[in-house]
Amino acid sequence: MAVRKTAAILSAAAALVAGSLFGLMGPASASARPDTARPEAALAADALAGARRHAVESPTVAKSAAAALSCSYTYVCGQGSNGSSFAYTKCNTLYQLPNLTGSGPLVNNQTPGTVAYFYDKNQNYLFSSTAYQSTTVNWTPVWYAIAC
Known part of the structure; x- marks a missing residue:
């Protein structure tokens, strides 16, 4: 379980970094419509916040150390x-x-x-x-x- 949480947090962090870089360099294609799609950085930030919230609330985190x-x-x-x-x-x-x-x-x-x-x-x-x-x-x- 702890490995999955760590993997989820790392994946969300990577997506957040990639989304941030995407925002700095501009879109590579115009396939995503801004009116229907949320920016990748916002999605990654939501995933990372959810993973952090779950890690804080989980009673197994204290025992893993x-x-x-x-x-x-x-x-x-x-x-x-x-x-x-x-x-x-x-x-x-x-x-x-x-x-x-x-x-x-x-x-x-x-x-x-x-x-x-x-x-x-x-x-x-x-x-x-x-x-x-x-x-x-x-x-x-x-x-x-x-x-x-």
Whole structure:
């Protein structure tokens, strides 16, 4: 499903660019009547807007980023939008996260039922994750983690 959405968005974007170029260079032929046909750029813009609207509304979009993060069994892993990532497995250890910013995947691939905890810069509890879980979170306020 995600591949089709991406393909639709890319096709719409290509049509938008082509339509924009068409408008700059002028029509190659007079076969399209302006009174009955909408300009290609407007059609492409409508298609792109529809694809974007569908992508925003779709609940599977948030999980696709998490699915892209590889996380070995018994680990809890995460990645910020800046590319920084972590993978922790040792229990009862307070880890200081690397500089994670923005939204990104969180995958808790520990033994089923194992809980990982996440804290802010003052080590105040923010949220937890119970294995198995794959989701997207905002990493900006998260500074510390305890794998289990």
